[in-house]
Amino acid sequence: MTATSLLFSLAGLRTRLECSPTDFAADVLARFGPFIGPDDGGLPVEFTAQVTFAGAQTHISDADLQVRLAGAKCRFDTAAASGELSLATRAANFTLRSTSPVAQMEYFLRILYALLVEAHGGLMLHCAGILAPSGVHLFIGQSGSGKSTAASLSRGRGMVLNDDLVVLRPEQGRWIAHGTPFWNFETIDRDGQIASAPVAGIYTLVKDRDVLLEPLSAAAAVAALIGSCPVVNGDPGRALDLLARCRQIVRAVPVQQLHFRKDPSFWDVLETNRRLKIEDGR
Amino acid sequence: MQLTDVVAHTPGVVSRMVDGEAVLVDPKKGMVRVLNPAGARIWEMIDGRRTVAELAADIAAEYGIEALRAQADTTAFCEDLVRRDVLTVSK
Numbered sequence: 354m355t356a357t358s359l360l361f362s363l364a365g366l367r368t369r370l371e372c373s374p375t376d377f378a379a380d381v382l383a384r385f386g387p388f389i390g391p392d393d394g395g396l397p398v399e400f401t402a403q404v405t406f407a408g409a410q411t412h413i414s415d416a417d418l419q420v421r422l423a424g425a426k427c428r429f430d431t432a433a434a435s436g437e438l439s440l441a442t443r444a445a446n447f448t449l450r451s452t453s454p455v456a457q458m459e460y461f462l463r464i465l466y467a468l469l470v471e472a473h474g475g476l477m478l479h480c481a482g483i484l485a486p487s488g489v490h491l492f493i494g495q496s497g498s499g500k501s502t503a504a505s506l507s508r509g510r511g512m513v514l515n516d517d518l519v520v521l522r523p524e525q526g527r528w529i530a531h532g533t534p535f536w537n538f539e540t541i542d543r544d545g546q547i548a549s550a551p552v553a554g555i556y557t558l559v560k561d562r563d564v565l566l567e568p569l570s571a572a573a574a575v576a577a578l579i580g581s582c583p584v585v586n587g588d589p590g591r592a593l594d595l596l597a598r599c600r601q602i603v604r605a606v607p608v609q610q611l612h613f614r615k616d617p618s619f620w621d622v623l624e625t626n627r628r629l630k631i632e633d634g635r
Numbered sequence: 636m637q638l639t640d641v642v643a644h645t646p647g648v649v650s651r652m653v654d655g656e657a658v659l660v661d662p663k664k665g666m667v668r669v670l671n672p673a674g675a676r677i678w679e680m681i682d683g684r685r686t687v688a689e690l691a692a693d694i695a696a697e698y699g700i701e702a703l704r705a706q707a708d709t710t711a712f713c714e715d716l717v718r719r720d721v722l723t724v725s726k
Contacts, residue, residue, distance in 0.1 A: 575658050590664055600651065
């Protein structure tokens, strides 16, 4: 079966996706278009993945992939999707059999990039990211904490990089947030998904009647970040490095608890806080 | 829990001190906890060989508190972490 080669780039890390058959490759291109570019000899290819859609087998459920992570290798092992990726050989083989192969492809890319970004000194964070004039504000928390709500309330205050997953990478002493194609809500404007900018602040979310910022201890901030790093936070072999990396982020970026209600007023609090920090020389 | 029990860190739990508090992580269970400075100090002292009584005695000396209160607080702290699978106990 002839494979179509697609170059997928996210946060400066490029993967060559060899997709077959042709119509599956076309569906992948349609879904991830803004992140797929020509082979222009620019960014090096960090990883190559052979992805084959073996045909929809309707008796197979579309349940989430079972993933087993051990060091540099990750195995996917269900009837709907199977394969292995290796960070050591920088290669993966993946066969899809479900009725939603593009959704399964997204799941594979989420896992691949969580590992790839971590291997390059960064982290993929479960958070909403909004690019305001002051920089990117990241809202972290588990499902239901209000990340997508915060994103949907930010129209006119900033551009949404994503409402579910954002990549952080270190660059010249700063942490840069990168948008991703991995969205939660369908209705949020996706123009910001290819944007990137320095992180201005990170906030854990509390739904409340009052709108205010509360300080967090460095330890509580590290704990909140670790809880927001999908895939890598489930690997015992990565735990110590993950603790150290989250500690690095907390040293460089203010992390606070944001109490907010279901309106955009939290932006006034964030901007006032930012202005006060600048006046104080922080 | 008895004062003569020996407590140890549960295998697989990883920790790091951050500004006097301890961040505990158990990746297989998806658990992340923060211990305040007093709890972090007890956590640091636990080595899998010392009894709860010995830990309490050191806490009493270090913080200048009464022995009985140190025993009660240390026992309660260890019991809580055993319930949360962060410490193991051997009789």
